[in-house]
Amino acid sequence: MPDTMRAVVIASYGGSLQATRRPIPRPGPGEVLIRVRASGLCSTDLHLLSGRQPLGDLPRIVGHELAGDVVELGNGVAHWRQGDRVTAAIDVICGSCRHCLAGETQLCRSMKRIGFERDGGHADYVAVPEANLVALHAEISYEAAAILPDAVACMYHSLIHQGGVGIGQRILILGVGGLGIHGVQIAKCVGAEVLATSRQQQRVALAEQYGAVGINTAHESLEAAVARFTDGEGVDVVVDNIGNRASVRQGLTMLRPGGKFLVVAYLDEMFEVPSMPLFKTEQQIIGCRGSTKQDLIDVVRLVRAGQVTPVLGASYALDQIQEAAARLESGNLVGRIWLTRA
Numbered sequence: 001m002p003d004t005m006r007a008v009v010i011a012s013y014g015g016s017l018q019a020t021r022r023p024i025p026r027p028g029p030g031e032v033l034i035r036v037r038a039s040g041l042c043s044t045d046l047h048l049l050s051g052r053q054p055l056g057d058l059p060r061i062v063g064h065e066l067a068g069d070v071v072e073l074g075n076g077v078a079h080w081r082q083g084d085r086v087t088a089a090i091d092v093i094c095g096s097c098r099h100c101l102a103g104e105t106q107l108c109r110s111m112k113r114i115g116f117e118r119d120g121g122h123a124d125y126v127a128v129p130e131a132n133l134v135a136l137h138a139e140i141s142y143e144a145a146a147i148l149p150d151a152v153a154c155m156y157h158s159l160i161h162q163g164g165v166g167i168g169q170r171i172l173i174l175g176v177g178g179l180g181i182h183g184v185q186i187a188k189c190v191g192a193e194v195l196a197t198s199r200q201q202q203r204v205a206l207a208e209q210y211g212a213v214g215i216n217t218a219h220e221s222l223e224a225a226v227a228r229f230t231d232g233e234g235v236d237v238v239v240d241n242i243g244n245r246a247s248v249r250q251g252l253t254m255l256r257p258g259g260k261f262l263v264v265a266y267l268d269e270m271f272e273v274p275s276m277p278l279f280k281t282e283q284q285i286i287g288c289r290g291s292t293k294q295d296l297i298d299v300v301r302l303v304r305a306g307q308v309t310p311v312l313g314a315s316y317a318l319d320q321i322q323e324a325a326a327r328l329e330s331g332n333l334v335g336r337i338w339l340t341r342a
Contacts, residue, residue, distance in 0.1 A: 001024065001071070002024065003024060004021045004022060005021070005022060005024045005123055005125050006020070006021065006319065007020060007119075008020075008123065009061055010055060010058060010060050011059040013049065013050060014049070016049075017062075017321045017322060022061065022123065024124070024125050025119065025125060025127040028074050029074050029076050030074060030076050030077060030129055031077070031127050032070045032072065032074060032077055032128065032133065033072035033073075033074075033125055034066070034068040034071065034126050035068050035069045035125055036067070036121050036126055036341060037068040037069065037142035038143045038146035038339065039066045039121040039123075039338065040065030040146045040337070041316075041324050041337040041338065041339055042150055043178075045062050048060075053116070056117045060119060061115075061120050061122060061123050062116075062122050063115045063121035063123065063339075064090045064114050065115075065121065065148070066121025066126060067086070067087045067146040068126075069083060070133075071083075074127075080133060084133075085136040085137075085138070085145075086133045086135060086136055087133075087300070088114060088132045088149065089132045089134065090113050091105060091108065091111050091114075092113065092118060092129055093110070094109075094111075095131075097110060103292075105293065106289055106291065113290075122339060124318075132293065136300070139304060144310040147310050147312070148296060148299050148300060149296055150291070151178050152186075152310060153296045154288070154291050155179050155264075156186050156302075157291040157292065159171075160186070162260075162262055162286050162288045163237045163239070163260050164237075165187055165190055165237055166191060166192065167191035168191060168193075169193070169236040169237060170193045170195070170237075171238075172194075172195045172196075172226060172237070172239070172254055173187070173196045173207075174197050174241055175265070176203045176204070176206070176214075177241060178336040179241050180196060181206060181210065181311045182311065183239055183241070184196050184207050185210050185309065186308060189307050193213075194212040195212065195214075195215065195226065196213070196214055197215050197216075197217045197222060200216075201216055206311070206334055213229060234254060234255050234257070234259060236255075238251040238261045239264060240261065240262060240263055243263070243264070243266045243267035244271075245272065248271040248272075257282060258281065258282050258283065260283070260286055261286065262288050263287050273285065310336075311334070311335035311336065312336060312338060313335030313336055314335075315339070315340050316337065317339070317340055318339050318340070321339065324339060
């Protein structure tokens with residue numbers, strides 16, 4: 001093994017993402033070293049670069065979605081072997097606070113996240129706690145696995161745990177990009193009916209392939225579509241993958257009385273909610289943050305069973321991180337971007 005590796009490092013906020021040389025980390029007690037085979041590029045990586053989400057101590061290797069092979073074991077690691085194919089849950093938790101003990105590990109007060117407060121997977125190697133590892137079966141490719149911890153598990157956590165989506169419910173997914181297209185599949189898995197929106201016809205068409213009723217909001221009225229979809233009642237759950245004032249304002253008007261509005265995206269810092277309709281109809285606005293390790297385990301099972309298909313949009317080499325980030329910002333793709341390793 002060489003002494004150094006390629007890694008995408010944020011040394012200061014602003015500028016651009018770039019691959020540089022860094023020492024290969026060594027796994028500490030209870031950790032393993034993973035040779036990364038693929039990592040998923042997320043809009044959050046761009047928020048980290050801008051400083052919108054703080055990273056703590058800089059410099060930091062980013063990348064919170066990854067898949068690869070275990071190549072080295074730290075002291076005390078007993079359940080993994082060299083050569084194991086793995087992905088990793090993002091949140092490194094304490095396991096002892098009230099939230100962890102209640103199974104709400106996504107709320108751990110001592111959390112340190114891979115690719116945020118800890119070095120991440122946009123690198124040739126990354127050290128992670130063995131407690132975060134999830135095994136990958138041979139039929140799941142590295143590139144497909146690389147987008148599971150966020151693009152798929154986040155939607156699973158939002159819909160299943162935060163939204164309580166189930167059989168017979170009618171769901172509106174605002175924005176079927178890299179997250180929303182997996183939300184369509186997950187909602188269909190549990191027996192929900194799905195209306196999915198985009199201003200790009202290729203995304204609408206793909207959502208329809210996965211069983212949604214698609215609507216191109218660049219040319220069609222969302223209000224009229226929801227009225228047809230629900231016989232005028234309103235949807236049970238709105239999933240907002242857009243995250244601006246307009247999407248929140250419009251999405252809340254699409255809910256039935258008692259419906260749930262899931263806040264997944266956060267493009268605008270603030271949004272306004274009219275208080276009287278919220279009070280009179282007992283609607284709920286629910287935040288959705290990340291996913292748990294159990295969510296990731298469940299998602300891996302769904303993918304292995306063929307019930308969910310990770311939607312891959314474009315691949316770039318790790319050294320092409322700037323081109324990949326520009327493509328992501330342009331919005332000109334369907335599915336997620338993943339970074340390959342030579």
